[in-house]
Amino acid sequence: MRSVLALLLPGVLLALVIVDRPIRFGPDRIALTQQYLKSRYGVESGTIQIVPKMIVVHYTAIDTLEGSFAAFDPERLPNHRGDISGASPLNVSAHFLVDRDGTVYRLMRENWMARHVIGLNHCAIGIENVGGAEARLTERQLRANVELVRYLLKRYPTIRYLIGHHEYRRFEKSPLWLERDARYRTVKKDPGERFMRALRRHFPDCKSAP
Numbered sequence: 001m002r003s004v005l006a007l008l009l010p011g012v013l014l015a016l017v018i019v020d021r022p023i024r025f026g027p028d029r030i031a032l033t034q035q036y037l038k039s040r041y042g043v044e045s046g047t048i049q050i051v052p053k054m055i056v057v058h059y060t061a062i063d064t065l066e067g068s069f070a071a072f073d074p075e076r077l078p079n080h081r082g083d084i085s086g087a088s089p090l091n092v093s094a095h096f097l098v099d100r101d102g103t104v105y106r107l108m109r110e111n112w113m114a115r116h117v118i119g120l121n122h123c124a125i126g127i128e129n130v131g132g133a134e135a136r137l138t139e140r141q142l143r144a145n146v147e148l149v150r151y152l153l154k155r156y157p158t159i160r161y162l163i164g165h166h167e168y169r170r171f172e173k174s175p176l177w178l179e180r181d182a183r184y185r186t187v188k189k190d191p192g193e194r195f196m197r198a199l200r201r202h203f204p205d206c207k208s209a210p
Contacts, residue, residue, distance in 0.1 A: 016144075018096075040184075054124045059137060
């Protein structure tokens with residue numbers, strides 16, 4: 001299914017096309033998400049719905065769309081993710097995946113919790129970009145991210161922050177940070193300062209730190 005949304009960028013009318021390509025999100029993943037909210041954040045609401053307050057931008061460090069999708073599709077974390085398996089068996093995920101040609105895929109419900117950023121999953125919408133690391137993100141991906149962020153800001157007026165994954169630890173002492181384990185941290189480089197500077201130029205009202 002495709003959703004077409006017209007968005008106005010400076011001097012240009014563009015159509016944001018969102019292609020729904022859902023990852024598996026059955027009863028097991030829902031239960032694991034509820035457990036994650038309880039064990040990591042102390043949140044017991046009986047739901048996995050979130051109130052989005054920030055957008056976190058990532059890259060997959062996988063060069064293909066299919067490979068990136070395959071990383072998020074399983075409901076449980078694969079064996080090779082020993083770096084984060086101790087926190088939860090819930091697999092990582094994101095709400096959106098942007099291919100290298102700029103195509104935007106919606107992987108799951110926008111207001112459900114995805115596991116993509118330590119400490120902030122309960123309030124963060126995640127955007128993953130195919131590639132990164134050796135395969136630098138493309139201009140089409142940047143343009144698609146601009147359109148997608150604009151759509152999300154319009155749909156969720158509660159969003160105040162736009163950050164890269166590498167900036168997540170800025171929020172450790174803020175009220176938004178709910179991670180209970182002071183030892184549970186990972187070092188992130190995605191998507192990088194260059195990409196975030198280019199993206200944030202379009203959103204001067206969005207904050208990058210609390």
